[in-house]
Amino acid sequence: MTLLFPSFFGLHLGNVSLNLPIYHIEFSTYCADDDVKVNSKDQRDALVGEPKCVICGRYGEYVCDETDDDICSLECKQALLLRVANSLLPVCSSSTQRLPATDECFYVRDSVDRSGPPSLTCDQTELLRNKLEINVKGDAVPAPVLAFSSCRLPEKLLQNMETAGYVMPTPVQMQAIPAALDGQSLLVSADTGSGKTASFLIPIISLCAKFRQNNFSNPRKPLAVVLTPTRELGIQVEDQAKVLGKGLPFKTALVVGGDPIARQLYRVQQGVELIIGTPGRLIDLLTKQDIELDDVKIFGLDEVDCMLQRGFRDQVMQIFTALSQPQLLMYSATISQDVEKIASCMASDIITVSIGKPNRPSKAVKQLAIWVESKQKKQKLFDILRSKHFMSPAVVYVGSRTGADLLSDAITTTTRIKAVSIHGAKSMKERREILRSFLVGEVPVVVSTGILGRGMDLLGVRQVIVFDMPNSIKEYVHQIGRASRLGEEGNAIVFVNEEDKKLIPELVDILKSSGAVIPRELGNSRYNVVSLPSGKHPKKRKYGG
Ligand SMILES: Nc1ncnc2c1ncn2[C@@H]1O[C@H](COP(=O)(O)OP(=O)(O)OP(=O)(O)O)[C@@H](O)[C@H]1O
Secondary structure: OHHHOOHHHHOOEHHHHOHHHHHHHHHHHHHOOOOOOOOHHHOOEOOOOOOEOOOOOEEOOEEOOOOOOEEOOHHHHHHHHHHHHOOOOOHHHOOHHHOOOHHHOOOOOOOOOOOOOOOOOHHHHHHHHHHHOEEEEOOOOOOOOOOHHHHOOOHHHHHHHHHOOOOOOOHHHHHHHHHHHOOOOEEEEOOOOOOHHHHHHHHHHHHHHHHHHOOOOOOOOOOEEEEOOOHHHHHHHHHHHHHHHOOOOOOEEEEOOOOOHHHHHHHHHHOOOEEEEOHHHHHHHHHHOOOOOOOOOEEEEEOHHHHOOOOOHHHHHHHHHOOOOOEEEEEEOOOOHHHHHHHHHHOOOOEEEEEOOOOOOOOOEEEEEEEOOHHHHHHHHHHHHHOOOOOOOEEEEOOOHHHHHHHHHHHHHHHOOOEEEEOOOOOHHHHHHHHHHHHOOOOOEEEEOHHHOOOOOOOOOOEEEEOOOOOOHHHHHHHHHHHOOOOOOEEEEEEEOHHHHHHHHHHHHHHHHOOOOOOHHHOHHHHOOOOOOOOOOOOOOOOOO
Protein backbone atom coordinates (compact mmCIF):
# COMPACT_ATOMS: atom_id res chain seq x y z
CA MET A 1 0.00 0.00 0.00
CA THR A 2 2.75 2.42 0.91
CA LEU A 3 4.23 2.00 -2.53
CA LEU A 4 1.20 3.71 -3.94
CA PHE A 5 2.10 6.96 -2.26
CA PRO A 6 4.82 9.13 -3.60
CA SER A 7 6.83 11.50 -1.49
CA PHE A 8 4.16 14.20 -1.29
CA PHE A 9 2.90 12.60 1.88
CA GLY A 10 6.11 13.51 3.60
CA LEU A 11 5.10 17.14 3.96
CA HIS A 12 4.98 19.06 7.20
CA LEU A 13 2.23 21.58 7.52
CA GLY A 14 2.06 22.73 11.06
CA ASN A 15 -0.28 20.72 13.19
CA VAL A 16 -2.64 19.48 10.48
CA SER A 17 -0.40 17.75 8.04
CA LEU A 18 1.94 16.90 10.84
CA ASN A 19 -0.20 13.83 11.08
CA LEU A 20 0.32 12.75 7.52
CA PRO A 21 3.98 11.78 7.75
CA ILE A 22 3.30 10.04 11.05
CA TYR A 23 0.51 8.10 9.44
CA HIS A 24 2.67 7.32 6.49
CA ILE A 25 5.63 6.08 8.48
CA GLU A 26 3.62 3.98 10.87
CA PHE A 27 1.45 2.62 8.13
CA SER A 28 4.49 1.19 6.38
CA THR A 29 5.74 -0.33 9.60
CA TYR A 30 2.39 -1.83 10.45
CA CYS A 31 1.96 -3.33 7.03
CA ALA A 32 4.55 -5.92 7.97
CA ASP A 33 2.36 -7.03 10.86
CA ASP A 34 -0.77 -8.78 9.66
CA ASP A 35 -2.55 -8.37 12.98
CA VAL A 36 -2.75 -4.62 12.98
CA LYS A 37 -6.05 -3.51 11.52
CA VAL A 38 -5.78 -0.89 8.84
CA ASN A 39 -9.45 -0.03 8.45
CA SER A 40 -12.11 0.41 11.05
CA LYS A 41 -14.42 -2.02 9.23
CA ASP A 42 -11.85 -4.81 9.70
CA GLN A 43 -12.14 -4.54 13.47
CA ARG A 44 -14.72 -6.51 15.46
CA ASP A 45 -17.25 -5.02 17.91
CA ALA A 46 -16.12 -4.49 21.48
CA LEU A 47 -17.23 -7.13 23.99
CA VAL A 48 -18.57 -6.10 27.38
CA GLY A 49 -15.80 -4.60 29.48
CA GLU A 50 -13.38 -4.27 26.54
CA PRO A 51 -11.96 -0.87 25.56
CA LYS A 52 -13.82 0.92 22.79
CA CYS A 53 -12.37 2.91 19.93
CA VAL A 54 -12.89 6.61 20.70
CA ILE A 55 -13.74 7.25 17.06
CA CYS A 56 -16.02 4.41 15.93
CA GLY A 57 -16.83 2.47 19.10
CA ARG A 58 -15.43 -0.86 17.82
CA TYR A 59 -12.93 -2.90 19.87
CA GLY A 60 -10.16 -0.51 20.97
CA GLU A 61 -7.37 -3.01 20.42
CA TYR A 62 -4.62 -0.39 20.29
CA VAL A 63 -3.58 2.73 22.13
CA CYS A 64 -2.75 5.85 20.15
CA ASP A 65 0.80 6.74 21.13
CA GLU A 66 0.11 10.44 20.56
CA THR A 67 -2.98 10.78 22.77
CA ASP A 68 -3.19 7.55 24.82
CA ASP A 69 -6.73 7.00 23.55
CA ASP A 70 -8.13 3.59 22.63
CA ILE A 71 -8.39 3.06 18.90
CA CYS A 72 -9.36 0.13 16.72
CA SER A 73 -7.30 0.68 13.57
CA LEU A 74 -4.92 2.94 11.70
CA GLU A 75 -7.86 4.58 9.99
CA CYS A 76 -9.34 5.69 13.30
CA LYS A 77 -5.93 6.71 14.56
CA GLN A 78 -5.67 9.08 11.65
CA ALA A 79 -9.17 10.39 12.25
CA LEU A 80 -8.29 10.91 15.90
CA LEU A 81 -5.11 12.79 15.05
CA LEU A 82 -6.97 14.96 12.58
CA ARG A 83 -9.56 15.70 15.24
CA VAL A 84 -6.84 16.65 17.71
CA ALA A 85 -5.14 18.81 15.12
CA ASN A 86 -8.40 20.55 14.51
CA SER A 87 -8.91 21.51 18.11
CA LEU A 88 -7.97 24.98 19.38
CA LEU A 89 -4.89 23.72 21.19
CA PRO A 90 -1.61 24.73 19.65
CA VAL A 91 -0.17 21.35 18.82
CA CYS A 92 3.27 22.85 19.33
CA SER A 93 2.77 22.11 23.02
CA SER A 94 2.62 18.35 22.61
CA SER A 95 4.37 15.58 20.67
CA THR A 96 7.39 17.80 20.46
CA GLN A 97 9.74 15.32 18.84
CA ARG A 98 7.62 15.21 15.73
CA LEU A 99 7.04 18.90 15.34
CA PRO A 100 8.29 20.74 12.33
CA ALA A 101 10.43 23.84 12.68
CA THR A 102 8.65 26.57 14.65
CA ASP A 103 8.15 28.76 11.60
CA GLU A 104 5.85 26.06 10.24
CA CYS A 105 3.91 25.75 13.44
CA PHE A 106 0.54 27.44 13.73
CA TYR A 107 -2.93 27.14 15.12
CA VAL A 108 -5.87 25.54 13.42
CA ARG A 109 -9.21 27.33 13.46
CA ASP A 110 -11.83 25.41 15.35
CA SER A 111 -14.57 24.01 13.20
CA VAL A 112 -18.04 24.99 14.41
CA ASP A 113 -19.57 21.79 13.10
CA ARG A 114 -17.34 19.05 14.50
CA SER A 115 -18.76 16.43 12.18
CA GLY A 116 -18.01 18.58 9.15
CA PRO A 117 -14.84 19.10 7.20
CA PRO A 118 -11.92 20.37 9.27
CA SER A 119 -11.19 23.84 8.00
CA LEU A 120 -7.72 25.15 7.25
CA THR A 121 -6.81 28.72 8.01
CA CYS A 122 -5.76 30.95 5.10
CA ASP A 123 -2.12 30.56 6.13
CA GLN A 124 -2.38 26.81 6.24
CA THR A 125 -4.13 26.74 2.91
CA GLU A 126 -1.37 28.80 1.38
CA LEU A 127 1.34 26.70 2.95
CA LEU A 128 -0.26 23.48 1.82
CA ARG A 129 -0.67 24.79 -1.70
CA ASN A 130 2.95 25.95 -1.79
CA LYS A 131 4.25 22.65 -0.51
CA LEU A 132 2.25 20.61 -2.97
CA GLU A 133 2.66 23.08 -5.84
CA ILE A 134 -1.10 23.53 -6.09
CA ASN A 135 -1.75 26.69 -8.13
CA VAL A 136 -5.25 28.09 -8.34
CA LYS A 137 -6.85 30.96 -10.24
CA GLY A 138 -10.42 32.13 -9.74
CA ASP A 139 -12.82 33.38 -7.13
CA ALA A 140 -13.86 31.63 -3.94
CA VAL A 141 -11.68 28.56 -4.46
CA PRO A 142 -12.22 26.31 -1.45
CA ALA A 143 -9.25 25.16 0.61
CA PRO A 144 -7.75 21.80 -0.28
CA VAL A 145 -8.70 18.85 1.88
CA LEU A 146 -6.25 16.55 3.61
CA ALA A 147 -8.55 13.56 3.78
CA PHE A 148 -11.43 12.18 1.73
CA SER A 149 -13.44 12.01 4.94
CA SER A 150 -13.49 15.82 4.98
CA CYS A 151 -15.55 15.95 1.79
CA ARG A 152 -18.97 14.84 3.06
CA LEU A 153 -19.06 12.05 0.51
CA PRO A 154 -21.70 9.32 0.74
CA GLU A 155 -20.53 6.61 3.14
CA LYS A 156 -20.80 3.94 0.46
CA LEU A 157 -18.60 5.93 -1.88
CA LEU A 158 -15.97 6.29 0.84
CA GLN A 159 -16.08 2.55 1.37
CA ASN A 160 -15.70 1.88 -2.34
CA MET A 161 -12.73 4.24 -2.48
CA GLU A 162 -11.13 2.47 0.43
CA THR A 163 -11.65 -0.90 -1.24
CA ALA A 164 -10.02 0.51 -4.37
CA GLY A 165 -6.99 1.49 -2.26
CA TYR A 166 -7.70 5.23 -2.15
CA VAL A 167 -6.67 5.96 1.40
CA MET A 168 -5.34 9.49 0.97
CA PRO A 169 -6.11 12.05 -1.72
CA THR A 170 -3.40 12.98 -4.19
CA PRO A 171 -2.66 16.73 -4.54
CA VAL A 172 -4.96 17.16 -7.53
CA GLN A 173 -7.72 15.38 -5.64
CA MET A 174 -7.12 17.49 -2.50
CA GLN A 175 -7.90 20.65 -4.44
CA ALA A 176 -10.21 19.63 -7.27
CA ILE A 177 -12.64 17.44 -5.33
CA PRO A 178 -13.83 20.10 -2.84
CA ALA A 179 -14.07 22.69 -5.60
CA ALA A 180 -16.10 20.39 -7.84
CA LEU A 181 -18.32 19.40 -4.92
CA ASP A 182 -18.99 23.12 -4.43
CA GLY A 183 -20.48 23.18 -7.91
CA GLN A 184 -17.65 25.16 -9.45
CA SER A 185 -16.50 24.70 -13.05
CA LEU A 186 -12.88 23.63 -13.25
CA LEU A 187 -10.02 23.49 -15.71
CA VAL A 188 -7.42 21.22 -14.14
CA SER A 189 -3.93 20.23 -15.17
CA ALA A 190 -1.74 17.78 -13.30
CA ASP A 191 0.91 15.24 -14.20
CA THR A 192 0.08 12.06 -16.02
CA GLY A 193 -0.78 9.31 -13.55
CA SER A 194 -1.58 11.68 -10.67
CA GLY A 195 -5.18 10.60 -10.06
CA LYS A 196 -7.11 13.08 -12.21
CA THR A 197 -9.77 10.54 -13.20
CA ALA A 198 -10.91 9.96 -9.62
CA SER A 199 -10.79 13.68 -8.99
CA PHE A 200 -13.66 14.20 -11.42
CA LEU A 201 -15.44 10.88 -10.90
CA ILE A 202 -15.70 11.19 -7.11
CA PRO A 203 -17.62 14.51 -7.20
CA ILE A 204 -19.73 13.30 -10.13
CA ILE A 205 -20.74 10.13 -8.30
CA SER A 206 -21.37 11.98 -5.07
CA LEU A 207 -23.51 14.67 -6.69
CA CYS A 208 -25.48 12.19 -8.81
CA ALA A 209 -26.14 9.85 -5.88
CA LYS A 210 -27.28 12.69 -3.62
CA PHE A 211 -29.50 14.06 -6.34
CA ARG A 212 -31.19 10.72 -6.93
CA GLN A 213 -31.49 9.93 -3.24
CA ASN A 214 -33.37 13.18 -2.78
CA ASN A 215 -35.60 12.44 -5.79
CA PHE A 216 -34.76 15.77 -7.33
CA SER A 217 -34.90 14.54 -10.91
CA ASN A 218 -36.49 12.30 -13.49
CA PRO A 219 -34.71 8.94 -12.95
CA ARG A 220 -34.69 8.23 -16.67
CA LYS A 221 -32.65 11.28 -17.54
CA PRO A 222 -28.86 11.31 -17.18
CA LEU A 223 -27.29 13.82 -14.80
CA ALA A 224 -23.72 13.86 -16.09
CA VAL A 225 -21.80 13.34 -19.31
CA VAL A 226 -18.06 12.69 -19.61
CA LEU A 227 -16.36 12.69 -23.00
CA THR A 228 -13.04 11.06 -23.82
CA PRO A 229 -11.05 11.16 -27.06
CA THR A 230 -10.68 7.39 -27.46
CA ARG A 231 -12.93 4.40 -26.96
CA GLU A 232 -10.33 2.69 -24.79
CA LEU A 233 -10.22 5.64 -22.44
CA GLY A 234 -14.03 5.73 -22.31
CA ILE A 235 -14.07 2.05 -21.34
CA GLN A 236 -11.46 2.66 -18.65
CA VAL A 237 -13.26 5.66 -17.18
CA GLU A 238 -16.53 3.72 -17.11
CA ASP A 239 -14.84 0.77 -15.36
CA GLN A 240 -13.49 3.11 -12.71
CA ALA A 241 -16.85 4.84 -12.32
CA LYS A 242 -18.52 1.47 -11.77
CA VAL A 243 -16.01 0.46 -9.11
CA LEU A 244 -16.44 3.74 -7.24
CA GLY A 245 -20.19 3.99 -7.69
CA LYS A 246 -21.04 0.41 -6.71
CA GLY A 247 -24.05 0.10 -4.41
CA LEU A 248 -25.10 3.73 -4.90
CA PRO A 249 -27.98 5.07 -6.98
CA PHE A 250 -25.48 5.54 -9.78
CA LYS A 251 -25.54 3.76 -13.11
CA THR A 252 -23.42 4.39 -16.17
CA ALA A 253 -23.76 3.93 -19.91
CA LEU A 254 -20.85 3.67 -22.31
CA VAL A 255 -21.47 5.30 -25.65
CA VAL A 256 -18.53 4.69 -27.99
CA GLY A 257 -18.16 3.84 -31.64
CA GLY A 258 -17.46 0.27 -32.73
CA ASP A 259 -19.98 -1.34 -30.36
CA PRO A 260 -23.63 -1.85 -31.42
CA ILE A 261 -25.54 1.40 -31.03
CA ALA A 262 -28.87 -0.27 -30.20
CA ARG A 263 -27.55 -1.78 -26.99
CA GLN A 264 -26.08 1.54 -25.92
CA LEU A 265 -29.33 3.35 -26.60
CA TYR A 266 -31.31 0.76 -24.67
CA ARG A 267 -28.99 1.18 -21.70
CA VAL A 268 -29.35 4.98 -21.74
CA GLN A 269 -33.12 4.71 -22.02
CA GLN A 270 -33.30 2.40 -19.03
CA GLY A 271 -32.12 5.35 -16.95
CA VAL A 272 -28.51 6.06 -16.05
CA GLU A 273 -26.85 8.81 -14.06
CA LEU A 274 -23.64 9.14 -16.10
CA ILE A 275 -23.00 8.76 -19.82
CA ILE A 276 -19.37 8.23 -20.78
CA GLY A 277 -18.56 8.38 -24.42
CA THR A 278 -16.70 9.57 -27.44
CA PRO A 279 -18.17 12.67 -29.11
CA GLY A 280 -19.05 11.10 -32.48
CA ARG A 281 -21.17 8.30 -31.07
CA LEU A 282 -22.95 10.57 -28.60
CA ILE A 283 -23.89 12.92 -31.43
CA ASP A 284 -25.19 9.92 -33.40
CA LEU A 285 -27.40 9.06 -30.47
CA LEU A 286 -28.54 12.63 -30.01
CA THR A 287 -29.41 13.23 -33.64
CA LYS A 288 -30.88 9.88 -34.62
CA GLN A 289 -32.44 8.78 -31.36
CA ASP A 290 -34.58 10.13 -28.65
CA ILE A 291 -32.30 10.80 -25.74
CA GLU A 292 -32.75 13.76 -23.46
CA LEU A 293 -29.84 15.57 -21.91
CA ASP A 294 -31.72 18.49 -20.41
CA ASP A 295 -31.17 17.28 -16.83
CA VAL A 296 -27.40 17.05 -17.28
CA LYS A 297 -25.78 19.02 -14.48
CA ILE A 298 -22.12 18.13 -15.06
CA PHE A 299 -20.20 17.99 -18.31
CA GLY A 300 -16.74 16.43 -18.05
CA LEU A 301 -14.01 16.57 -20.67
CA ASP A 302 -11.12 14.23 -20.03
CA GLU A 303 -7.99 15.11 -22.04
CA VAL A 304 -9.60 18.51 -22.56
CA ASP A 305 -6.81 19.93 -24.75
CA CYS A 306 -7.34 17.12 -27.21
CA MET A 307 -11.12 17.46 -27.00
CA LEU A 308 -10.97 21.17 -27.80
CA GLN A 309 -8.60 20.76 -30.74
CA ARG A 310 -9.70 20.91 -34.31
CA GLY A 311 -11.15 17.50 -35.08
CA PHE A 312 -13.15 17.18 -31.87
CA ARG A 313 -13.95 20.79 -31.01
CA ASP A 314 -17.06 21.17 -33.18
CA GLN A 315 -18.57 17.95 -31.93
CA VAL A 316 -17.83 18.82 -28.33
CA MET A 317 -19.41 22.24 -28.76
CA GLN A 318 -22.46 20.71 -30.42
CA ILE A 319 -22.97 18.52 -27.36
CA PHE A 320 -22.19 21.34 -24.95
CA THR A 321 -24.79 23.62 -26.52
CA ALA A 322 -27.40 20.86 -26.23
CA LEU A 323 -26.96 21.05 -22.43
CA SER A 324 -28.32 23.73 -20.17
CA GLN A 325 -25.29 25.46 -18.67
CA PRO A 326 -23.82 22.51 -16.84
CA GLN A 327 -20.94 22.61 -14.37
CA LEU A 328 -17.76 21.92 -16.39
CA LEU A 329 -15.01 19.59 -15.22
CA MET A 330 -12.11 19.67 -17.68
CA TYR A 331 -8.84 17.84 -17.15
CA SER A 332 -5.54 17.11 -18.82
CA ALA A 333 -1.83 16.81 -18.14
CA THR A 334 -1.24 19.42 -20.84
CA ILE A 335 -3.20 22.64 -21.20
CA SER A 336 -2.36 25.51 -23.50
CA GLN A 337 -3.39 29.16 -23.32
CA ASP A 338 -5.79 28.55 -26.21
CA VAL A 339 -7.56 25.89 -24.22
CA GLU A 340 -7.74 28.22 -21.22
CA LYS A 341 -9.37 30.85 -23.44
CA ILE A 342 -11.95 28.47 -24.87
CA ALA A 343 -12.68 27.08 -21.42
CA SER A 344 -13.32 30.52 -19.99
CA CYS A 345 -15.72 31.25 -22.83
CA MET A 346 -17.59 28.08 -21.96
CA ALA A 347 -17.94 29.08 -18.28
CA SER A 348 -17.21 32.64 -17.21
CA ASP A 349 -16.52 31.82 -13.56
CA ILE A 350 -14.17 28.93 -14.23
CA ILE A 351 -11.49 28.03 -11.69
CA THR A 352 -8.13 26.83 -12.94
CA VAL A 353 -6.11 24.40 -10.88
CA SER A 354 -2.67 23.26 -11.88
CA ILE A 355 -0.35 21.03 -9.95
CA GLY A 356 3.37 21.54 -10.43
CA LYS A 357 4.74 22.93 -13.65
CA PRO A 358 2.25 22.72 -16.48
CA ASN A 359 2.90 20.71 -19.64
CA ARG A 360 5.90 18.85 -18.23
CA PRO A 361 6.35 15.10 -18.07
CA SER A 362 5.97 13.33 -14.76
CA LYS A 363 9.24 13.54 -12.84
CA ALA A 364 8.95 9.83 -12.13
CA VAL A 365 9.68 8.98 -15.77
CA LYS A 366 13.38 8.84 -16.63
CA GLN A 367 13.87 9.80 -20.25
CA LEU A 368 16.60 8.56 -22.55
CA ALA A 369 16.74 10.18 -25.97
CA ILE A 370 18.75 8.33 -28.59
CA TRP A 371 19.68 9.66 -31.99
CA VAL A 372 18.79 6.90 -34.47
CA GLU A 373 18.59 7.26 -38.24
CA SER A 374 15.24 6.05 -39.57
CA LYS A 375 16.71 3.03 -41.32
CA GLN A 376 18.39 1.87 -38.13
CA LYS A 377 15.39 2.28 -35.84
CA LYS A 378 14.15 -1.31 -36.12
CA GLN A 379 17.55 -2.81 -35.38
CA LYS A 380 17.99 -0.46 -32.43
CA LEU A 381 14.62 -1.50 -31.05
CA PHE A 382 15.45 -5.21 -31.40
CA ASP A 383 18.77 -4.59 -29.61
CA ILE A 384 16.96 -2.90 -26.72
CA LEU A 385 14.32 -5.64 -26.48
CA ARG A 386 17.07 -8.28 -26.36
CA SER A 387 19.14 -6.39 -23.80
CA LYS A 388 18.94 -6.12 -20.04
CA HIS A 389 17.39 -2.67 -20.53
CA PHE A 390 14.09 -4.14 -21.72
CA MET A 391 11.43 -3.97 -19.01
CA SER A 392 8.35 -6.00 -19.79
CA PRO A 393 5.51 -5.11 -20.27
CA ALA A 394 6.36 -2.21 -22.57
CA VAL A 395 4.50 -0.02 -25.02
CA VAL A 396 6.13 0.99 -28.30
CA TYR A 397 4.56 4.07 -29.93
CA VAL A 398 4.58 4.43 -33.71
CA GLY A 399 3.13 6.95 -36.13
CA SER A 400 0.91 4.80 -38.35
CA ARG A 401 -1.41 1.81 -38.33
CA THR A 402 0.58 -0.06 -40.97
CA GLY A 403 3.75 0.76 -39.10
CA ALA A 404 2.25 -0.76 -35.96
CA ASP A 405 1.30 -4.00 -37.75
CA LEU A 406 4.63 -4.37 -39.51
CA LEU A 407 6.70 -3.56 -36.46
CA SER A 408 4.85 -5.92 -34.13
CA ASP A 409 5.30 -8.77 -36.64
CA ALA A 410 8.98 -7.93 -37.03
CA ILE A 411 9.52 -7.89 -33.24
CA THR A 412 7.89 -11.29 -32.81
CA THR A 413 9.80 -12.85 -35.71
CA THR A 414 13.19 -11.37 -34.96
CA THR A 415 13.35 -11.31 -31.17
CA ARG A 416 10.88 -14.12 -30.34
CA ILE A 417 9.25 -11.72 -27.91
CA LYS A 418 5.49 -11.75 -28.45
CA ALA A 419 4.29 -8.39 -29.71
CA VAL A 420 0.86 -7.27 -30.90
CA SER A 421 -0.32 -4.10 -32.55
CA ILE A 422 -3.28 -1.96 -31.58
CA HIS A 423 -4.79 0.88 -33.61
CA GLY A 424 -8.02 2.41 -34.85
CA ALA A 425 -8.46 0.07 -37.82
CA LYS A 426 -8.96 -2.95 -35.58
CA SER A 427 -12.42 -3.91 -34.38
CA MET A 428 -13.47 -3.10 -30.83
CA LYS A 429 -13.54 -6.83 -30.08
CA GLU A 430 -9.91 -7.17 -31.17
CA ARG A 431 -8.87 -4.00 -29.33
CA ARG A 432 -10.47 -5.20 -26.10
CA GLU A 433 -8.82 -8.60 -26.38
CA ILE A 434 -5.38 -7.10 -27.14
CA LEU A 435 -5.58 -4.80 -24.14
CA ARG A 436 -6.74 -7.65 -21.93
CA SER A 437 -3.89 -9.94 -22.97
CA PHE A 438 -1.37 -7.13 -22.53
CA LEU A 439 -2.65 -6.13 -19.10
CA VAL A 440 -2.72 -9.70 -17.77
CA GLY A 441 0.84 -10.25 -18.96
CA GLU A 442 0.20 -12.69 -21.83
CA VAL A 443 1.80 -10.28 -24.28
CA PRO A 444 4.94 -8.41 -23.20
CA VAL A 445 5.04 -5.79 -25.96
CA VAL A 446 2.24 -3.80 -27.51
CA VAL A 447 2.93 -1.59 -30.51
CA SER A 448 0.42 1.24 -30.55
CA THR A 449 -0.52 4.33 -32.46
CA GLY A 450 -1.67 7.31 -30.39
CA ILE A 451 -4.81 5.47 -29.28
CA LEU A 452 -3.09 4.26 -26.13
CA GLY A 453 -1.16 7.51 -25.79
CA ARG A 454 -3.51 9.45 -23.56
CA GLY A 455 -5.16 8.69 -20.29
CA MET A 456 -4.67 4.92 -20.32
CA ASP A 457 -3.85 3.55 -16.88
CA LEU A 458 -1.65 0.69 -18.04
CA LEU A 459 -0.80 -0.59 -14.59
CA GLY A 460 2.38 -2.62 -14.62
CA VAL A 461 3.91 -0.80 -17.58
CA ARG A 462 7.24 0.71 -16.57
CA GLN A 463 8.76 1.23 -20.01
CA VAL A 464 7.69 3.17 -23.04
CA ILE A 465 9.62 3.28 -26.28
CA VAL A 466 8.75 6.18 -28.54
CA PHE A 467 9.78 4.66 -31.86
CA ASP A 468 8.27 7.47 -33.96
CA MET A 469 8.04 10.89 -32.35
CA PRO A 470 4.37 11.97 -32.28
CA ASN A 471 3.51 15.22 -34.00
CA SER A 472 3.54 17.36 -30.88
CA ILE A 473 5.49 17.51 -27.64
CA LYS A 474 2.21 17.41 -25.74
CA GLU A 475 1.48 13.96 -27.15
CA TYR A 476 5.03 12.94 -26.23
CA VAL A 477 4.40 14.02 -22.61
CA HIS A 478 1.24 11.88 -22.55
CA GLN A 479 2.87 8.88 -24.21
CA ILE A 480 5.83 8.68 -21.85
CA GLY A 481 3.39 9.20 -18.97
CA ARG A 482 2.20 5.61 -19.52
CA ALA A 483 5.48 4.44 -17.93
CA SER A 484 4.57 5.70 -14.47
CA ARG A 485 1.40 5.78 -12.40
CA LEU A 486 1.09 7.63 -9.14
CA GLY A 487 4.77 8.49 -8.86
CA GLU A 488 6.19 5.00 -9.40
CA GLU A 489 9.42 5.10 -11.39
CA GLY A 490 9.38 4.23 -15.05
CA ASN A 491 11.52 4.90 -18.08
CA ALA A 492 10.99 6.17 -21.58
CA ILE A 493 13.35 5.66 -24.51
CA VAL A 494 12.78 8.00 -27.42
CA PHE A 495 14.24 7.66 -30.89
CA VAL A 496 14.91 10.97 -32.54
CA ASN A 497 16.48 12.05 -35.81
CA GLU A 498 16.51 14.73 -38.48
CA GLU A 499 12.88 13.99 -39.40
CA ASP A 500 11.77 15.28 -36.00
CA LYS A 501 13.58 18.58 -36.34
CA LYS A 502 10.48 20.70 -35.79
CA LEU A 503 10.06 19.25 -32.31
CA ILE A 504 13.72 19.20 -31.33
CA PRO A 505 13.86 22.58 -29.55
CA GLU A 506 10.90 21.68 -27.35
CA LEU A 507 12.18 18.16 -26.81
CA VAL A 508 15.57 19.46 -25.71
CA ASP A 509 13.85 21.86 -23.35
CA ILE A 510 11.82 19.04 -21.83
CA LEU A 511 14.88 16.78 -21.55
CA LYS A 512 16.94 19.54 -19.95
CA SER A 513 14.30 20.40 -17.41
CA SER A 514 13.98 16.72 -16.50
CA GLY A 515 17.73 16.40 -16.05
CA ALA A 516 18.01 13.92 -18.93
CA VAL A 517 21.11 13.61 -21.10
CA ILE A 518 20.89 15.52 -24.39
CA PRO A 519 22.30 13.54 -27.32
CA ARG A 520 25.23 15.33 -29.02
CA GLU A 521 23.31 15.43 -32.32
CA LEU A 522 20.64 17.69 -30.79
CA GLY A 523 23.23 20.46 -30.45
CA ASN A 524 22.04 24.06 -30.12
CA SER A 525 23.16 25.72 -33.27
CA ARG A 526 21.85 23.11 -35.67
CA TYR A 527 18.25 23.08 -34.46
CA ASN A 528 17.89 26.59 -33.03
CA VAL A 529 17.69 25.09 -29.60
CA VAL A 530 16.96 27.76 -27.04
CA SER A 531 15.70 27.40 -23.55
CA LEU A 532 11.99 28.09 -23.63
CA PRO A 533 9.90 29.26 -20.74
CA SER A 534 7.58 26.38 -19.78
CA GLY A 535 4.70 25.81 -22.14
CA LYS A 536 5.96 28.32 -24.76
CA HIS A 537 6.44 27.25 -28.34
CA PRO A 538 9.31 28.38 -30.50
CA LYS A 539 8.46 31.34 -32.72
CA LYS A 540 8.20 30.59 -36.40
CA ARG A 541 11.01 32.22 -38.41
CA LYS A 542 9.66 35.07 -40.53
CA TYR A 543 10.26 34.96 -44.25
CA GLY A 544 12.81 37.54 -45.35
CA GLY A 545 13.75 38.11 -41.73
N1 LIG B 1 -5.97 8.62 -3.91
C1 LIG B 1 -5.51 7.55 -4.53
N2 LIG B 1 -4.94 6.55 -3.84
C2 LIG B 1 -4.45 5.46 -4.47
N3 LIG B 1 -4.51 5.25 -5.81
C3 LIG B 1 -5.06 6.22 -6.56
C4 LIG B 1 -5.59 7.41 -5.96
N4 LIG B 1 -6.08 8.17 -6.96
C5 LIG B 1 -5.86 7.51 -8.11
N5 LIG B 1 -5.25 6.34 -7.89
C6 LIG B 1 -4.78 5.37 -8.90
O1 LIG B 1 -3.68 5.99 -9.56
C7 LIG B 1 -3.60 5.57 -10.91
C8 LIG B 1 -3.44 6.76 -11.83
O2 LIG B 1 -4.60 7.55 -11.80
P1 LIG B 1 -5.28 8.16 -13.12
O3 LIG B 1 -5.36 7.14 -14.20
O4 LIG B 1 -6.52 8.82 -12.70
O5 LIG B 1 -4.21 9.23 -13.52
P2 LIG B 1 -4.39 10.51 -14.47
O6 LIG B 1 -3.91 11.67 -13.70
O7 LIG B 1 -5.76 10.55 -15.03
O8 LIG B 1 -3.32 10.18 -15.59
P3 LIG B 1 -3.33 10.51 -17.17
O9 LIG B 1 -2.97 11.94 -17.33
O10 LIG B 1 -2.27 9.61 -17.66
O11 LIG B 1 -4.68 10.20 -17.67
C9 LIG B 1 -4.84 4.75 -11.16
O12 LIG B 1 -4.48 3.39 -11.11
C10 LIG B 1 -5.77 5.10 -10.02
O13 LIG B 1 -6.63 4.04 -9.68
